[in-house]
Amino acid sequence: MEKLKCIVSYDGSQFSGFQIQPHKRTVQAEVEEALKRMHKGQAIRIHSSGRTDKGVHARGQVFHYETSLHIPAARWEKALQALLPNDIEIIEVTSVSASFHARFDAVEKEYRYYILNRDKRDVFTRNYMYFERDKLNMEKLVAACKQFEGTHDFTTFSSARASVKGSRVRTLHEVNATKTDDVIEIIFRGDGFLYHMVRIITGVILDVAKGKLMPSDIESLFKAKNREKVGMTMPPEGLYLWHVTYKEND
């Protein structure tokens, strides 16, 4: 058996998320179906770095799988792509050691959230950016980002529905935002993310950028450890799983 690591990009707008679910179109189901066809009907399970929700996109999602087929890693990319729909794109397939695990070996993940901030909606980006008509103050927006950097208990900023066993302490290595024309890009790099964490934090960052909250309010929100203290979970169309980083020896 050989273990392969695959980097994949997908347009989440037509998927009910990454993870396989009965009677739903999911990325995992499409990839496993393609692998099953390559393995002459044998079911092959893939293991991802983590789920993405309905409507969330990926530039660099990672999964691994094991195979008995003797295909050079470089050929897997085209072989798999040929059996996949055009909203999934295989970026790279590489051979990895038997101990590699796409989820447990990830040392950092990067997410990005895109916002179109202008008066008029845009039909061409409606599934790829969040549309915000209210004027966002970039200075306040960046100041809010910085409040989330470092090691914190993110209970306030994760879904109360999430059944996390253990700590909700995570470390964000970078939270930053830039604006190019009408598009705001917010980057989140961290050692781990709780359920809905990026989308809830982005909502708070926008509240600061609109003047509804002060950047200094964020410290007391962390202390409250209560999801109900903050606003809405931002919609999925602006969110991208951008990159997953692994230990060097992988």
Added chain:
Amino acid sequence: MEKLKCIVSYDGSQFSGFQIQPHKRTVQAEVEEALKRMHKGQAIRIHSSGRTDKGVHARGQVFHYETSLHIPAARWEKALQALLPNDIEIIEVTSVSASFHARFDAVEKEYRYYILNRDKRDVFTRNYMYFERDKLNMEKLVAACKQFEGTHDFTTFSSARASVKGSRVRTLHEVNATKTDDVIEIIFRGDGFLYHMVRIITGVILDVAKGKLMPSDIESLFKAKNREKVGMTMPPEGLYLWHVTYKEND
């Protein structure tokens, strides 16, 4: 009765083109249905600057219609938008003189064609740009563009199926291309365009950029007046009706 001029943007990827057709989802059908609802069941016909084909996009398509409703032009935009799907966006509605006609009064149209020129496909732009893996030489590409400027008989560069009564002579005021990162934008501005003309010309421009044709070959292609002398009609996803210009007094 009041006559209104409407500028509209649409994502062509989920439409069978602009023009109404039985049992097909078209832009005209969606807009006329919205107008019918506003007019309590009365059918309202819209008249566009011209059709766009299945899959072709618009940033600035124009149509006109007549109404007996007493709504200020500025309110029409929101009223109409509220009844339209989110792949159609009303940009502007203005009151025009009774003699205005969206098709016959147009003095210039601008189309743009977008090409993603790199090794890897991109899931996020698959419906919005043509993907070209072959390396395109920009110097040759721009030189080819320039061959199409001016007044010519465009018979070779229009669909043989088009039933054009009268002349196939048109004047292109500008044909030019620029590249930003991996994206090539080709702009066409002219007094009129024949069926498939932009898509056929773009195919020839790419043949020059790939070294299959010389820019100087284009002159003899014009003279041949034969559609069969040139290559494929480029696919619709890269094409945008960008802007329609009217006489100043409109």
